Amino acid sequence: MSPYHHPFLTFLQSHRQIPAGDLQTISEHLAFRKVENKVTLLEQGRVASELFFICKGILKIVTNNERGNAVTQFFLKENQFCTILHSFENGVPAHESIVTAIECELVVIPKQKLLALFEALPYLKELIMSIMHRALLDKIAIRNAYMGEDASSRYETFRTRQPEIALRVPLSDVASYLGITQQSLSRIRKNVR
Secondary structure, three states: OOHHHHHHHHHHHHHOOOOHHHHHHHHHOOEEEEEOOOOEEEOOOOEOOEEEEEEEOOEEEEEEOOOOOEEEEEEEOOOOEEOOHHHHHHOOEOOOEEEEOOOEEEEEEEHHHHHHHHHHOHHHHHHHHHHHHHHHHHHHHHHHHHOOOOHHHHHHHHHHHOHHHHOOOOHHHHHHHHOOOHHHHHHHHHHHO
8 A cells, every 4th residue: 555545544544444454445446646736637627537635735626707717716625535526426517627726645536446436335435425525514614704704804714714725825826715816915914914
């Protein structure tokens, strides 16, 4: 078993005890990928066919607005799964892209291998879907925390709720995520210090 898979297996075991033989089976279905910053893992309009687990780094979900500009919708960090679930589950083109916000180390599980794992270890589907469901609820709660706030308040909320991301991603991504210009973000940050 590659040491790179270890964080993934440890993460799964933090949610449920998994027998050693099953851990070996799981590890045989995984691939590891080290990815540079600003690499598109899933392009908008393509069908999501891989589930990512972030061992190290930050991914961002990006859409294009009506002017064609990329807008960061959400960030995902270590010990989180990432895919465009609707596309992944239904085999339809994604409306979003998945892009590395910083250099990443990822466990990659192609959909066919994941389905084979679910067949071999039925409890794994319930476990992974439960983790992803909780993460989706957390994502909604975080996004809702920004609603109705002015730019300064959104930035303060971001720094409070997602400090590990605030310190690691480019300001352009933070501004895009918070729905403000980089210039406004720079002014807000100056006033905060």
